Amino acid sequence: MLIMIKLFLAHLIGDFVLQPSSWVEEKKAKKIKSGKLYLHILIHGVLVLVLFWNLGAIGLALAVLILHYLIDLLKIYRGVNHPIRWFIIDQGLHLFSLGFLAALWVYPDTSWVGLFQGSNFWIVTTGIVFLSFGVSIIMAQLMHPWSKSLEKGDDHSLTNAGRYIGILERLLVLIFILVGQWEGVGFLIATKSVFRFGDLKESQDRKLTEYILIGTFLSFGFAIVTGIICDFLIQIK
Numbered sequence: 001m002l003i004m005i006k007l008f009l010a011h012l013i014g015d016f017v018l019q020p021s022s023w024v025e026e027k028k029a030k031k032i033k034s035g036k037l038y039l040h041i042l043i044h045g046v047l048v049l050v051l052f053w054n055l056g057a058i059g060l061a062l063a064v065l066i067l068h069y070l071i072d073l074l075k076i077y078r079g080v081n082h083p084i085r086w087f088i089i090d091q092g093l094h095l096f097s098l099g100f101l102a103a104l105w106v107y108p109d110t111s112w113v114g115l116f117q118g119s120n121f122w123i124v125t126t127g128i129v130f131l132s133f134g135v136s137i138i139m140a141q142l143m144h145p146w147s148k149s150l151e152k153g154d155d156h157s158l159t160n161a162g163r164y165i166g167i168l169e170r171l172l173v174l175i176f177i178l179v180g181q182w183e184g185v186g187f188l189i190a191t192k193s194v195f196r197f198g199d200l201k202e203s204q205d206r207k208l209t210e211y212i213l214i215g216t217f218l219s220f221g222f223a224i225v226t227g228i229i230c231d232f233l234i235q236i237k
Contacts, residue, residue, distance in 0.1 A: 001233070002119045004102040007064065009126040010047035011094055014068075016133040018043055031076050041069045060105050067097040087141045120234055124178065127230040131170040135222045136163055143215060166215075170223035177227030178234075189220060 023036040030037075045065035049057055071093045079086025169188060176184035 002122060003105060004099060005119065005122045005126055005233075006051045007048065007098040007102055008095070009122060009129060010044065010051050010064070011098060012126065012129045012134050014040070014044040014047050015091075015094070016137050017129065018047075027072070027076055028080070032073065037069075037072065037076075041065050041072065044068050060101060063101055064098070067101070068094065071097065084141055084144065123230050123233045127174055127226050128171065131174055131223055131226055132167050135170060135219070135226075136166065138222070139166075139215065139218050142218065143211070166219050170219060170226075173220065173223035174227045174230065177224070177231055185224065192216065192220075 019040055023040060026036045027034045027040075042065070045061040048061040048064050049055075052060070071090060074093075075086050075090040079090065169192065172188055173185050176182065176188070
């Protein structure tokens with residue numbers, strides 16, 4: 001299980017943390033000729049080596065690199081007209097390939113730092129990276145059709161404030177679940193609802209109201225499910 005967790009963490013960092021949107025746009029434009037495509041897959045291979053911290057994982061890193069390259073090529077050429085559908089297909093294929101490699105790879109964990117040998121560290125770290133970066137991008141993709149339909153108005157919100165608020169609330173939900181304080185999750189949802197109620201009450205735009213509600217439920221939903229999964233993995237290890 002620890003192998004899959006490390007592979008998934010490397011995937012999250014490579015796809016959601018270390019891949020700027022400008023790289024994504026260049027890959028769409030230049031396709032197989034994009035230099036950022038090859039830099040992107042190289043980063044994935046290096047991340048696998050770093051997280052496993054053993055030269056014996058070179059074969060695994062190469063396998064991840066090759067499969068990631070092939071899957072990304074498929075998305076680049078086939079996902080032009082249906083970006084959301086192919087975003088989901090792309091991530092699904094990546095997860096399947098990682099699970100396949102983890103099942104085949106008999107690899108003893110020989111990390112030299114004792115703290116990093118335990119699966120708890122990797123489970124919690126993966127959950128934090130996923131909720132901080134992965135969910136933000138996933139939600140942006142899922143809500144893209146609705147965001148385009150909203151009329152452009154005068155927005156006095158701080159730059160990226162919504163994104164950072166979402167990250168903080170999801171991390172708090174994860175912490176509350178891992179320490180067994182579901183009351184804290186309920187308090188956080190209630191607090192968010194009070195603030196959102198004021199925004200929704202003042203807004204006369206039905207689309208904006210629905211957009212805010214969908215975003216709120218998606219954010220808490222991802223956080224709660226991720227927290228439950230992390231807690232479950234810690235309990236069964």
